[in-house]
Amino acid sequence: MKRLLTLLPALLLLLLALRAGAHELRPAYLQIEQRTGQEFAVSWRVPARGDLRLSLNVRFDQGVTPLGPPVGRIANGYYTETWSILHESDLAGVSVTIDGLQNTMTDALAHIRWRDGREQLQRLLPDRPQFVVDRKASSGQIATTYLVLGIEHILLGLDHLLFVLALVLLVRSWKPLVATITAFTLAHSITLAAAVLGFVSVPQAPVEAVIALSIVFVASEILQRRRGRDSLAIRKPWLVAFGFGLLHGLGFAGALTEIGVPQHAIPLALALFNIGVEAGQLAFIAAVAAVFVLLQRLPPVQQWQLRTGQSVVTVASWPLAYLVGGLAAWWLLDRTLSMLI
Incomplete structure (x- = not known):
């Protein structure tokens, strides 16, 4: 009985450690920041292990024009891509989708900043991998998002x-x-x-x-x-x-x-x-x-x-x-x- 009592908690903790490493649960992060009236800088970061990364990609609707291909690198456990886009209406009404998110156990946080001080915050989940750019983040949305992120x-x-x-x-x-x-x-x-x-x-x-x-x-x-x-x-x-x-x-x-x-x-x-x-x-x-x-x-x-x-x-x-x-x-x-x- 003593041997069982000493080994059981250790085995449970070891299983917890193995399970934590078995699935990627760290969130991805999308940042979009306005540079000029129509140009926005995009940074997309997804979890990576070694040279492998989660197969997650950002997709904008047809009203968005990319200015060249993304530039990517792996560092500090993340794969990061950066590129610039153009849109004639401040991204208003643009649909943003995270392709592949529905096949993971992780989530993604999108953060958009405009030059006039407006900001939009959106948390995307495997069953909700898409959102529409349309408004400033409400206090309730911010509170819920950062409470969940803390947990x-x-x-x-x-x-x-x-x-x-x-x-x-x-x-x-x-x-x-x-x-x-x-x-x-x-x-x-x-x-x-x-x-x-x-x-x-x-x-x-x-x-x-x-x-x-x-x-x-x-x-x-x-x-x-x-x-x-x-x-x-x-x-x-x-x-x-x-x-x-x-x-x-x-x-x-x-x-x-x-x-x-x-x-x-x-x-x-x-x-x-x-x-x-x-x-x-x-x-x-x-x-x-x-x-x-x-x-x-x-x-x-x-x-x-x-x-x-x-x-x-x-x-x-x-x-x-x-x-x-x-x-x-x-x-x-x-x-x-x-x-x-």
């Missing part, structure tokens, strides 16, 4: 989720956990806002490497606690969560900065993206807690706990710490080498 970003960000899981395993009891997660939330909210508003600018590559390092550190502290040792992270986990939360906020900001926000609604988009991140984070913590509660209610597990006096969380903490720390150590090595090569 998606945290739930698809395996490194952020593993850091939260490591905090749960390190703290264990509810009151200190609430304080720790609150500190983490406050910290990454501060740096997220500072980066999006332009007060802080940090290259993403070292930030991603240090995020991996933060997971390795907390995983090692879980093992130190199991061995009965003491440290600052064990005594004051909220302080460590706050410090590393500042770095995780810069990671969130990198994703949001790449997507962009409507200039007329920066506070709204920023606030809803952050709320979405927190909603996804709380949902993940609730799911982790539910798994352990369900395990503890199984009759064989209850009998084993009465006989040994050990909880499921205590027994599962060390294999999960090794698995989480091992994955993070690999990311740290990979991200560090990527900066050096």
Whole structure:
């Protein structure tokens, strides 16, 4: 029974990691910006792995004239195409379709900016791969779009989720956990806002490497606690969560900065993206807690706990710490080498 309890959470986490890599879920991004009265610059970015990219393409209706072929390149996990188009009526009434989107599990965000300050924001889904350019984005549309983007970003960000899981395993009891997660939330909210508003600018590559390092550190502290040792992270986990939360906020900001926000609604988009991140984070913590509660209610597990006096969380903490720390150590090595090569 003890072997089952130690292996089951680790296997579940490994399956989660494999599943996350099995399908491409990162969003695509279309940006259209007016240069002159009739000319627009187009940038189309789709997820890529190595030299392969998702087969997604932008298609305008017949009223749009391209000015030369697109220029494409692959960098930082995305394939990006740029080109220019002409339209005699400010793109009003133009139909835009993302061909191939219906065959994926991802979505796409379209952001159009005019020289007079107007902006349109549209989120496209596999069952709705088309939209018509016709209006300025409403506050409700912006709020919904960035709330969903925030939820998606945290739930698809395996490194952020593993850091939260490591905090749960390190703290264990509810009151200190609430304080720790609150500190983490406050910290990454501060740096997220500072980066999006332009007060802080940090290259993403070292930030991603240090995020991996933060997971390795907390995983090692879980093992130190199991061995009965003491440290600052064990005594004051909220302080460590706050410090590393500042770095995780810069990671969130990198994703949001790449997507962009409507200039007329920066506070709204920023606030809803952050709320979405927190909603996804709380949902993940609730799911982790539910798994352990369900395990503890199984009759064989209850009998084993009465006989040994050990909880499921205590027994599962060390294999999960090794698995989480091992994955993070690999990311740290990979991200560090990527900066050096």
